[in-house]
Amino acid sequence: MKSNSMNKLFTGAFAALIIAVGVxxxxxVEAGTxxxxxxxxxxxxxxxxxxxxxxxxxxxxxxxFKRRLVDLERMVLRDKKxxxxxxxxxxxxxxxxxxxxxxxxxxxKNTGIMDNWLAQLGLTxxxxxxxxxxxx
Amino acid sequence: xxxxDLLYTSRERVRLGFVLPSLIAxxxxxxxxxxxxxxxxxxxxxxxxxxxxxxxxxPASYLKKSIDHDFAESELGLAIxxxxxxxxxxxxxxxxxxxxxxxxxxELAMELxxxxxxxxxxxxxxxxxxxxxxxxxxxxKQRLYERMLRKLGDEKAAMTPVRQKLIDKQDEAAxxxxxxxxxxxxxxxxxxxxxxxxxxxxxxxxxxVIEKLVARIQSHKMSLSIQVDGQPLTKQEYxxxxxxxxxxxxxxxxxxxxxLGYMAKLVALDALDLSExxxxxxxxxxxxxxxxxxxxxxxxxxxx
Numbered sequence: 222m223k224s225n226s227m228n229k230l231f232t233g234a235f236a237a238l239i240i241a242v243g244v245x246x247x248x249x250v251e252a253g254t255x256x257x258x259x260x261x262x263x264x265x266x267x268x269x270x271x272x273x274x275x276x277x278x279x280x281x282x283x284x285x286f287k288r289r290l291v292d293l294e295r296m297v298l299r300d301k302k303x304x305x306x307x308x309x310x311x312x313x314x315x316x317x318x319x320x321x322x323x324x325x326x327x328x329x330k331n332t333g334i335m336d337n338w339l340a341q342l343g344l345t346x347x348x349x350x351x352x353x354x355x356x357x
Numbered sequence: 358x359x360x361x362d363l364l365y366t367s368r369e370r371v372r373l374g375f376v377l378p379s380l381i382a383x384x385x386x387x388x389x390x391x392x393x394x395x396x397x398x399x400x401x402x403x404x405x406x407x408x409x410x411x412x413x414x415x416p417a418s419y420l421k422k423s424i425d426h427d428f429a430e431s432e433l434g435l436a437i438x439x440x441x442x443x444x445x446x447x448x449x450x451x452x453x454x455x456x457x458x459x460x461x462x463x464e465l466a467m468e469l470x471x472x473x474x475x476x477x478x479x480x481x482x483x484x485x486x487x488x489x490x491x492x493x494x495x496x497x498k499q500r501l502y503e504r505m506l507r508k509l510g511d512e513k514a515a516m517t518p519v520r521q522k523l524i525d526k527q528d529e530a531a532x533x534x535x536x537x538x539x540x541x542x543x544x545x546x547x548x549x550x551x552x553x554x555x556x557x558x559x560x561x562x563x564x565x566v567i568e569k570l571v572a573r574i575q576s577h578k579m580s581l582s583i584q585v586d587g588q589p590l591t592k593q594e595y596x597x598x599x600x601x602x603x604x605x606x607x608x609x610x611x612x613x614x615x616x617l618g619y620m621a622k623l624v625a626l627d628a629l630d631l632s633e634x635x636x637x638x639x640x641x642x643x644x645x646x647x648x649x650x651x652x653x654x655x656x657x658x659x660x661x
Binding site for chain 1: 524540
């Protein structure tokens with residue numbers, strides 16, 4: 222009788238542990254945090270390069286992007302499912318922290334997102350100002 | 358078993374003469390190498406554990422317990438338990454018979470000795486069956502541990518240089534993020550008037566709860582790692598230790614089979630002895646005249 226109840230107890234505990242292992246193993250957002258970040262980043266870059274909008278509009282839009290990017294970048298950096306996932310997208314994303322996590326990188330350096338991004342591509346205000354216009 | 362069941366008439370001794378040789382034959386059979394017999398005849402009980410991902414991920418302290426529990430509930434585990442119980446009962450029967458033999462005399466003692474031998478033979482058979490099942494259990498357990506070790510090895514081998522480089526980069530990114538998070542928060546929330554995002558708010562609330570739970574898990578006695586001489590063991594080391602333990606059990610089992618072999622041989626020798634005594638007693642009771650001696654017959658030839 223006693224061993225029966227012990228058996229039941231053990232089975233219950235074992236089942237709970239299996240569920241815990243399963244749940245912890247499956248943690249992480251299914252939709253793809255990196256893909257969401259890439260989409261938002263692409264929109265931010267498009268806004269940076271859009272010649273149609275005025276500077277103060279661009280600044281306002283980028284501020285909105287910045288807040289969303291901060292959250293999305295954190296989701297990627299905290300996503301355990303990405304750890305060791307050896308795909309071209311993931312490899313590329315972690316290749317250059319400053320380009321992928323542009324909002325964090327800019328905040329770290331106390332600069333704007335656009336300045337930081339352009340600097341990463343080798344385009345500083347100085348280099349642009351010192352460039353001369355030539356005919357090709 | 359009532360006492361009247363044990364009473365045989367002298368006529369039934371003849372039957373004893375038939376029974377004993379079969380007892381001897383059975384005893385000698387049991388004395389043969391014990392590896393092959395019992396299980397081969399009918400479908401033997403089995404235990405089929407799987408080295409699943411979930412089993413491999415279990416904490417080391419719980420791994421052995423869960424495997425043992427799975428075995429205890431399997432067909433094979435139940436069969437071993439049932440055979441052990443039968444063997445225990447048989448020991449009680451043997452003890453009772455031994456005490457009865459000490460008190461009995463004459464024919465009754467002879468019959469009791471016969472019963473005692475038959476029960477001993479049964480006992481040896483039971484233990485032989487149990488050892489077969491135990492061997493099967495140990496072999497299955499050993500294969501399971503080895504499969505788990507192989508799987509753990511495979512996971513390690515899957516770490517290619519490119520993947521390792523990626524993990525290093527991810528670790529670097531995580532470390533940089535961790536060290537800069539306060540600065541980033543200050544920069545973003547000072548420069549804008551908008552409140553903290555819903556994600557950031559919920560995340561920090563949940564994080565506080567997670568930290569509490571993790572602290573409790575780490576201090577929980579069931580999640581503490583297995584230690585040997587104060588040194589914590591990795592899961593692979595622990596599995597290797599379990600495999601060594603199983604191999605030790607197999608060695609002990611083989612030694613026990615030798616003991617069982619000797620017991621069976623003794624049963625056979627006792628049966629021979631009892632058979633001889635019964636045969637001598639038969640001759641003593643017989644009405645048939647003794648073999649005529651040639652010396653006594655010689656008189657018939659010389660007197661005339």
